[in-house]
Amino acid sequence: MDAVWDGLREALRLIFHGDAELRDIAMRTVVVSGSATLLAMAAGVPAGYALARSRFPGRTVVLSLVNTGMGVPPIVVGLIVWLMLVRSGPFGSLELIYTKRAMVIAQFVIAAPLVMGFTAAAVQALPRELPDMLATLGAGRLRTLWLLAREAQLGVLAAVMAGFGAVISEVGASMVVGGNLANQTRVLTTAISTETSRGETASAIALGLILLAMMFAVNFVLTLAQQRRAR
């Protein structure tokens, strides 16, 4: 129990004294996970919308693949991306392995199915007659898409929260494709793993607290937007 209290004291000291390494790791985490989430939104929201609204042969198979993708363990995603990006792999010449970009790619692969699946579910939950109603009021195709996305906003924001939560908290994929290199690819989760294995409990707790605070801050902002819409 003492170790926990020591850890908490050390955490507060590191946080309030502005430890440079800690700040760098936190910033790197924001950049990597934030970029992956934004990319997942850019691809996943339109794709989820299209999947919900379109009818084509094999749609159920695609939906099943997306739903399966929502539950793939990050370590497996890390392994697949590593096989793609490792020097002897098909994209090895791009020299992305053990870089932040590789981590963004892996986290994108984790987040995209979540964003896509939740978006598809949110759009499918809208009344079936809504697109026709909007069209009869005079909305063109693009305007109808925009208005429908606005109607599904609660679900879309939940999709983004799920995507961000998944990537900022994953360890396996970042460890495998990023290599957990100090000052280069170390992020909060991989740093916690490293500090714990070294017996540096205080540092691990400090990193954990920062990670939780960041997750709360981002989700608080998204929840505010979501609930304002729900009123």
Next chain:
Amino acid sequence: MDVALRDVHFKRGGRFVLDVPELRFASGRTTALLGPNGSGKSSLLRLVAALDRPGVGAVTIGGERIEAGRPIRERVAVALQQAVFVAGSVRSNLDLGLRLRGVAGHERARRIGEVAGACGIAHLLGRNAALLSGGERQRANLARALCLRAPVTLLDEPLSGLDGPAREQLLDDLPGLLRAFAATTIVVTHDRREALRLGDDVVVLMAGRVRAAGPRAAVFGQPPDAETAAFLGYTLLQGEGGTLAVAPGALTAGPGEVCFGMSVDEVVDLGVGREARGTIGGVRAAVSLPESLAVDAGTLLVSAPASAVRRF
């Protein structure tokens, strides 16, 4: 602005839905599009609303084909059967269509106030549209279409989901609302009483084909065939030389121009009169009884005026 269909043949998912060689909805009149469930009424309405395209043939509004797309669609106001709303207040929902059609702000406010007042929903304008009751939803749905003041107004089962006093009240109000805020109007209904109350003209659609079209009195008074007559509420009886169709409410107890023998099963006290129920030639029928007439189970002579009987 009239609406016309010419040589329209429409299929959905490979299944035949509509076959309409020629049909015209007259400018400035309300036409009740009447038919049983699955007869193609709503499909026809969707063609006019440019929500679907006919595979073959043409739908025109004011002489212009609807294939022209959005500008044509903006000549049409539609209240779909399912009253769905976007998130927000009733006012914002009424405002949405007007904004999408580029109506100026002050004019939007004026129209919303005017139509909401006439539709009896002025007190609901600030309420969340998702929290409306069934009757309020239908009125808001109607008001949203009437606000647009389009040359052509399409109402798909505007009384669906309503029953009892709410239905009767809206049925009472609708003709006046359409006179005030709509021009050429097509009202889809499966209820002949609604068609009688709402339509200047009536089109009877059965199994995707137009069975009768014209002024209300002509359509109800002269059904073209026995099946249409039955749908319009006629009692079909087998008589000498064919089928006799007796207009709804035309049978009375006692002798008259065209007489039948009714086998009475029971006499029902309705509180404000009595009714004999039984069969005529095996077909179920009911006849109102005068106070003075004593009837027991047995045979009752009933009759109808010749003008109310059609032969097929």
